[in-house]
Amino acid sequence: MRLVILGGGESGVGTAILGKKKGYEVFVSDFGKIKGNYKEVLIINGIAWEEEKHTEDLIFNADVVMKSPGIPDKTPIVKKLVEKGIPVISEIEFAAPYTNATIVGITGSNGKTTTTMLTHHLLKSAGLNVGLGGNIGKSFAWQIADNKYDSYVLELSSFQLDGVKNFKPHIAVITNISPDHLDRYEYNYDNYINAKFRITMNQTEDDYLLYDADDEAISAWLERHTTKAKLIPFSLTKTFNEGAYIKNNKMEIRIEQDKFTMDTDHIALEGKHNMKNAMAATSVAKLMQIRKATIRESLSNFQGVEHRLEKVLKIQNVQYINDSKATNVNATFFALDSMNTPTVWIVGGVDKGNDYNELMSLVREKVKAIICLGVDNKKIIDVFGNVVDIMVEVDNMSDAVQMGQRLTEKGDTVLLSPACASFDLFENYEDRGNQFKLAVKQL
Missing domain, CATH: 3.40.50.720 (NAD(P)-binding Rossmann-like Domain)
Incomplete structure (x- = not known):
């Protein structure tokens, strides 16, 4: 062969x-x-x-x-x-038949890396022999060739799911769906949504699909299609007999006649979107029979993901935050939504068909100045030119950060949350985030 x-x-x-x-x-x-x-x-x-x-x-x-x-x-x-x-x-399709390990597959437009890392942290802290792969870390196929893990937590992009035919995770998670990568899907949002749901297409009655019940695209798909998997929803606004939700500042998870609760104040991750990531990861841990005490401890000591709302330094009482991993509008929405101080926003890069109007109310409320960092910033300037008082264009990270320092006063935040891919001025989003952190340290 x-x-x-x-x-x-x-x-x-x-x-x-x-x-x-x-x-x-x-x-x-x-x-x-x-x-x-x-x-x-x-x-x-x-x-x-x-x-x-x-x-x-x-x-x-x-x-x-x-x-x-x-x-x-x-x-x-x-x-x-x-x-x-x-x-x-895809690699996932090729490799999966060569392992009998329990597979947790996690997809979504945003939050999938944090949810994948947190899930892996929960399972590993409980002593499970668990691998981490897919869209992050070491190749899934390589790990199967080298190591003998009993379970894997895989972050799966829509591109990886496009190339699966028989692949079936025992536990599938869809964190959320918003328009992204539409250039790869004939600019048809339904094609992209269907790609994400390939994660559940081969699941049976013995498998689980965990999903954000507040997400319109997910709810609409589930109304029109069926999956054999057992459905476990999570939500910030609804409560369930079986599922995960927030009630009176407590995260509650009810799965298979068992209930887990934890004060949201004790969860290390901040922000509403991260409560969803925590609910998804904890639901997986419950399905994998992890002890409650272990889950509580792991949720309270998780460090978060590099380049995702990563606090870099506070200089002259101005907080610099690296959210370089925000490569679409929806991710930047979460970032701006979690800002509690006047914000200088560094945005721009390769636009993948973005609609910036979704950010309008947040920009009006929170953003005092915009620094455009990209080769072509016309779209951003057209949308926000009349909304913020100060709009500046720069063509390298060092200038962006120095300009950020000039435009802030005590108590402000400088946020790098590009809402775009990085391939015009940087190798990838990691390179962009690392250059930001270096420039901040040189102030």
Whole structure:
């Protein structure tokens, strides 16, 4: 059996290692350059590879192709593979049959990284032998090849779910759905929503789907479609006989005749959206039979996720916050919503079809100045130009942070929450966040 892998990054190389171990003839093809450390791994493992090209003769003889999630379906090579009837799948689909571990799969437009990290923290603190992978950390396939985890918590993007056919998590979580990545879904929101719900398509009566019952897109989908999985909702506004909710400043979780409660004041994460992430993660922990005392302790000591509302420093009584992971409007909505002081907002980057009007009421209420950090800021300026008193354009992070310092007074906040992808001025959102933190430390 010949396995061809498109993309020589973390998921590609991980799949190559698992494929080789399982007896496939493996070939890795990357249209860009393969990083040195990954190249070394391929060479050590005797895996054939090429870079900066796709040699069709070496690709079209595949029995199965694993496509890295960053490669769009409309790429010519992928279109040709589909025309030839060669299966094109994701790393998750390829790897899952090779493990008997319990899989928790977490997707959503926002909150999925925090929910994934918190869930992993809860299970690991309880002594479970649990791996963390998918869209973050080490490749899922690589972990299956190397380690023997009894369970995995996987963060799953819509791109990864597009490439699944038989994959089925025992516990699926959909944190929320809002328009994102529409450039990859023919600018059709329904296509994107359907991609997220692929997480539950193979689930049975023995499996669980946890979801945000306050989310319009999720509720509408569940009204029109069915899943065999047992539904467990969580909400900030409703209460349930079975599900998770907030009542009198307490988080209450009722699952299978058991009740768990905890004061929200004792939960380390702040903000309404993080209460939802905590409810989702705690519901998973309850389903996995984790002790209540362990859950309470883990919720109170969780450190949060880098680049997500990360408090960097307070300088001259001005708080600098790194929310570089906010790559869409909905994520920035959560960030602005949790600001309690006058805010200088650093925004901009590669726009993926954003509607900034959703932020209008928050900007009027909380934002005193906007710093545009992107190659093309026209849309942001058009929407907010008449709403804030001060609007500045900069083309590097150091200028953005220095300008932020100039525009603030004691008690203010400087918030980097770009609402956009980072690929115009930065390598990725991590690079953008790290440059912000460095610039703050140099003030």
